[in-house]
Amino acid sequence: MNAVLLAVLIVPVLGILAVAAGAWAGNRRLGAVLGTVFAGVGLFAAVALGFDHSGRPWTRITEEWVPQLKLSFDIGVDGVSYPLVLLSAFLTFLCCLYTAWKGTERGDALIALLLATNVGMLGVFVSYNLVLFFVFFEIVLLPMFAIIAGWGGPARRRAAVKFALYTLLGSLLLLVGIFVIVTQAGTGDILALTESGGGGLSRGTQLLAFTLLALGLAIKAPLWPLHSWLPDAHTEAPTVGSVILAGVLLKMGTYGLIRVAVGVAPEGARQAAPTLAVLAVVAILVAGLVCLAQTELKRLIAYSSVGHMGFVLLGIATLTQAGLTAALIGNVAHGLITGLLFFLAGSVKDRAHTGELARLGGLREVAPGLSGMLGFAAIASLGLPGLAGFWGEAFAVYAAIQRDQTLWTVLAVLAAIGAALAAAYLLRMLRLVTHGPPGEAVAGMSGTGLRAVEVTSFVPLAAGALVVGLLPFVVQAPIGEAVSGILQAI
Amino acid sequence: MVQSIDHVALLPAYLAAGTAVLVLLADLFLARRAVTLAAAALGTVATAAGALWVSSLGERETFCLEGGCSFVADGTGALVAVVFSVLTLGVVGLSWPALRDPEGPPTGEYLFLLACSLTGGVVLAYARDLITIIVALETLTLPLYALVGLRRKSVASAESAVNLLVVSVISSAVTLMGAALLYAVTGAVHLDELRRDLGGPTTDAVATHDPGAIDLPLTSVAVMLVLVGIAFKIAAVPFHAWAPGTYDGAPLPIAAYLSTASKLGGVFALLLIAVGGLRPALDRSGVLLAAIAVATMFVGNLAALRQTRMVRLLAFSSIAQAGYILAPLGAFAMAAGREEDAITAAVAATLAYTVFYVVLELAAFAVVIAVRGSAQGGLISDYAGLARRSPVLAGAFVLALIGLAGLPPGMAGLFAKVTVVDALLEGEAVWLAVVVAVNAVIGLVYYVRVAGVLVRAGEGAVAPGPRVPWPVALTLGAATVAGVVVGFAPQLVLGAAGG
Structure with a gap:
């Protein structure tokens, strides 16, 4: 499940890159659609994360990052965080869909910002390290x-x-x-x-x-x-x-x-x-x-x-x-x-x-x-x-x-x-x-x-x-x- | 007495001084701008490489007396020397538009003075006695008076040079007075010896001082004078008033140098003296440093709120940043802050914050120069609409400003603030950490305001040239990449600063 957990965080980032690529190519509409697709994939990953909940916590990844600040990349999900992870991915997808479908002005940029917000929110919910929690909180x-x-x-x-x-x-x-x-x-x-x-x-x-x-x-x-x-x-x-x-x-x-x-x-x-x-x-x-x-x-x-x-x-x-x-x-x-x-x-x-x-x-x-x-x-x-x-x-x-x-x-x-x-x-x-x-x-x-x-x-x-x-x-x-x-x- | 001199330890200083000579000769015999610039760039790279090579040989000392050594090539010194060289290299790159301008400063003299200043910085990095430190600091500052005034046909430039000269001379005199008083009390100039002598009775036969030196009122006065004098160089409140006018009047690359390299020099001298030499007096200097840090943060941030000129805003922001840089040292005011671990943490945090800060500040100035060329910084409103016309420059500027504000995506700035708070709480100075927090909130107002101007629709007076000159682009790119890299791998900086 570790790959799925990482995917939940990384897919929105890829979505932002896709939006940027769309803007680079001069096709903002395409960027908005791609961003929404990535939000959908992110929601799919968030749902999949809930399939295996036998462990306590369900899943956990720990990587050393900045030992001087006691910051490690320590993430995981359990019963307290999972409903919120799901809620976050779900609402972000709906909002991206709503923006792309309605054809909001500069909608691709709005979608990129929604995805960036989503990365921070998901990160807050999955952090098992205090300093990492703060970093995501700031994002x-x-x-x-x-x-x-x-x-x-x-x-x-x-x-x-x-x-x-x-x-x-x-x-x-x-x-x-x-x-x-x-x-x-x-x-x-x-x-x-x-x-x-x-x-x-x-x-x-x-x-x-x-x-x-x-x-x-x-x-x-x-x-x-x-x-x-x-x-x-x-x-x-x-x-x-x-x-x-x-x-x-x-x-x-x-x-x-x-x-x-x-x-x-x-x-x-x-x-x-x-x-x-x-x-x-x-x-x-x-x-x-x-x-x-x-x-x-x-x-x-x-x-x-x-x-x-x-x-x-x-x-x-x-x-x-x-x-x-x-x-x-x-x-x-x-x-x-x-x-x-x-x-x-x-x-x-x-x-x-x-x-x-x-x-x-x-x-x-x-x-x-x-x-x-x-x-x-x-x-x-x-x-x-x-x-x-x-x-x-x-x-x-x-x-x-x-x-x-x-x-x-x-x-x-x-x-x-x-x-x-x-x-x-x-x-x-x-x-x-x-x-x-x-x-x-x-x-x-x-x-x-x-x-x-x-x-x-x-x-x-x-x-x-x-x-x-x-x-x-x-x-x-x-x-x-x-x-x-x-x-x-x- | 015959001293043996370790020339290997002195290599970085030789290389820096050699750069100055090389630039002078290149200008004299070849008189081609590109060649002189290449010589300066080559020299700074060689200096950085030399400092790295020497540090790989382990700690080396030279000019030693029984009391201690005047010149110690240790890891911290190497870090500072390398940062100095790299900053100078960056400023050389940023000087391209100014030097190509027929109205601009003369290339040879300009680069020679810059290299002289670098020499002062490199020597300072390794200096470990009061006299060497003060001489190095003066060598660092002296060429700047001339550099600030080198803009031809500009009254503002000359005026800011005189300002800087007067303020700086007074501050040097104050520091020297303090150093003289310390010598009168202890008979020591070497930092190690000074620390031992102030620390109380010692079995060292050389020590001829009164055992109670630390308790003498004269010692307190001396400590205050030394530190206050150096606070001028960092542009800390209440000795900050010279900075905004000088930055605004100087050529832009020199303003960048003043707010990065020159500030690094002041900070490092302060660390060497306050924590190295005068450690037994930390209870007194801690209170002073805490007061200076708090005042500097508030004055810098509040004054920055009202600025309408870009360089003046950056100047006040750099004053506020000096407050954050000094803040960890304010923890010495608390008893817990004077324990060994807390002192180590505070010093490392100050150094690390300085490194994070100079990277971001250099990037910010690089954007201003990329936009303005050899002109002055102009009004903030001149930058309106930059995001439409040049998204890459605007993006780099926003990244640097948000980093200075200490927020993602400027991760370097975020970790800089985290490091400061960490060190303050290591010293149990919760109140000072809260003051830092409140100031970061005030700071966000003006950083976001500038960022907002960039994305706002509208035609500012600034039209970026068709192309940014490649040395400026390269410097900007390197500073931005460095900012991103240390943002995601802050352990690199923290490790070097703590070692």
């Missing part, structure tokens, strides 16, 4: 910056710079945290550090390291009050940019918290958990209230991400089997559902040329197909049982109650109220967008039917949300086993 920054700055909305430059600065601050705090661990423990091997419960580091060191790591990763996730880059970036980014941002990029933060922060500084995590949980619940409530007052479609979906990631962070903060599993399922569910929501918002904005809720309305009469998909995605997002959103959020609340302490019970109740808020704002959004008489922007829409490219992008995501919702054990089984490995040290 994502500039391609995503370029996607927002090059293809975004009217205020794109500002939003892109804000995104880049926040993210870089986060990743550099992460770097400091990583080297607090690496210099003290003398190794960058994440699995070894997890097994030894933090490499025998003192409580103080672990708390310092966890605080730095959690701060850095919380900016990415994002955790309230460090989230303020996210609404701007999501609103200004092009559709595919928003999909990748919400679908995968945020998960680098939550995945990092589980794998790196909790994994290598468990004692620090134990001490900081209540703080993290309180902030997570504040994020859920604040995001819910802000969403109730939002007037722009993409901004609303962006803020809803802050709330959903709040549930994921609450799950992580419980530090229990149920909580961590819920967090990882919530990650995947949010990736599928919010990816779908952003695709839909992009389609609405393409047709109506506005995202202002006040100017939309009556979509179900003018464009019933689009309206129906939006309804499905909104209901999935509010956590209806039977759809993907339910499991992560319900079990995060369950895990908090399970802790059986006053603080955690109060937090669980508040989080449940936050879930109700989510239902309220999503239904409000549906009422404003789909119901009522057609708004001025909707009435003048052209091309009301769903296009083939849209159906091709939406249906797999909707199907994914349904599968994870109805058969949660598909995701839960591999995750659960891997999570217990991380928790043994605590």
Whole structure:
């Protein structure tokens, strides 16, 4: 399986080269198609990676790289990372397909940047070395910056710079945290550090390291009050940019918290958990209230991400089997559902040329197909049982109650109220967008039917949300086993 | 007393000085620009090869007294000498457009002075006593006053030369004062002896000093004076004000030399003296170095945000980079930073960062020269639309700038920052590591702004010539390839710096 694992990382790089070759030959269309084909091959490799999961980890490659910095090329997959590897390859393929098919201007360059982002994201998920994790974490920054700055909305430059600065601050705090661990423990091997419960580091060191790591990763996730880059970036980014941002990029933060922060500084995590949980619940409530007052479609979906990631962070903060599993399922569910929501918002904005809720309305009469998909995605997002959103959020609340302490019970109740808020704002959004008489922007829409490219992008995501919702054990089984490995040290 | 002199150890210095003589003779008798340039290039290559060959023979010492040796050809010295020679070779390549310009500097004098400066750098690499270090540093700097002022018919050029002269002379005087005070306290000039004498009572019969030399207030003053004087050469805050004007007024290749080779010289002299000779005083110099590093990073980055001229931006960015270079040494302010392992890590990190930095900086200047030819750097907005007209040049520029910002795909810069953070945490200076992180974020703003100007649609005033002259293209290509190679194999640099 080692060859397949390498292929997962290398195929997107080859795709970038193919795009470059296309531009060199003066045929940008060919470059875009080739890039998409490589994204498809990458997805195929990612699927194949899951066939053999007998080992623990399933597969692993270790090569010495820079011994002076304790950096080795140490990659592998297990139950914690595999769902995210799959999600990343899947969403990247859909976004490349969407871009190539729609014939976006300079689409080949956009596809190359999507593939570069994908290399970084996949690398983060498969790294078993702390320094390597950081290197891949950094790779994502500039391609995503370029996607927002090059293809975004009217205020794109500002939003892109804000995104880049926040993210870089986060990743550099992460770097400091990583080297607090690496210099003290003398190794960058994440699995070894997890097994030894933090490499025998003192409580103080672990708390310092966890605080730095959690701060850095919380900016990415994002955790309230460090989230303020996210609404701007999501609103200004092009559709595919928003999909990748919400679908995968945020998960680098939550995945990092589980794998790196909790994994290598468990004692620090134990001490900081209540703080993290309180902030997570504040994020859920604040995001819910802000969403109730939002007037722009993409901004609303962006803020809803802050709330959903709040549930994921609450799950992580419980530090229990149920909580961590819920967090990882919530990650995947949010990736599928919010990816779908952003695709839909992009389609609405393409047709109506506005995202202002006040100017939309009556979509179900003018464009019933689009309206129906939006309804499905909104209901999935509010956590209806039977759809993907339910499991992560319900079990995060369950895990908090399970802790059986006053603080955690109060937090669980508040989080449940936050879930109700989510239902309220999503239904409000549906009422404003789909119901009522057609708004001025909707009435003048052209091309009301769903296009083939849209159906091709939406249906797999909707199907994914349904599968994870109805058969949660598909995701839960591999995750659960891997999570217990991380928790043994605590 | 008769000394035996090991001429083999001195070979790199002979070769560097020989380059200067060769260039002068070539210019005198043949007076052909191409021949003189070839002589300079050949000489620098020979110097680098000589330094490598000598280092392969193992450590050699010469000019030894009982207190220690003045000239030691060790691995670190070889690394610095080779980097000096290669940088000079690069600057020779970059000088092609300036020298071909009839308004430009005279070829023979220009290359002779450059080779003289190289000689100072090579001697500095192997110097191990205060006097030799200061003389070498002066030999490195003196020709630069003239080089900066060599642009004919340019008031800015003359003005920046005078600026540099005045500031540099004052700083040398300050360093010399410090060295004199150290001699007064210890009676030693050799770094080894200085370290022993300051370290406390010794059984060495030669030592005639007071056992408590390290505790004398005079020692602290001397340490401060020596280090502050050298901080001028690195353009560290608060002694940075000469740099932007001088860079902007000088011929572009000389600005490149000032921000790479000259800075390397200052950094290495600082390392030799602060860590080699004055190690017992690290508790004091550490605090000073930490303060200088923090101020340099902040001032350089914040001032760079406001620049509109390309070379001034690069100048302030190089000031900020000097802050990152000094940052690992700031760990000496912490008790944990003065343990043997942490000191080794900090020195290696400073050297490694300097090497990563000079490669990227040379590449950035090479692009500016490729675009501007013998003209000055111009406004940043002049570079708008470069990505459309010349994607290769724009790509190389972006790669260098992003590397200086410390982000992928500029992997060399990324590993440079990682190395600094690693060394700082080895010395448990978490706060300083966070300061480095915050500064890297500020730095990204202006590096990305320049990169954005390059890809922005629009017609800047800069129209790159039909062809980039081959020596410039070669230098740019070599610097970019070197940047990519050390980016993916940083262990090469880290190994050499740590050895």
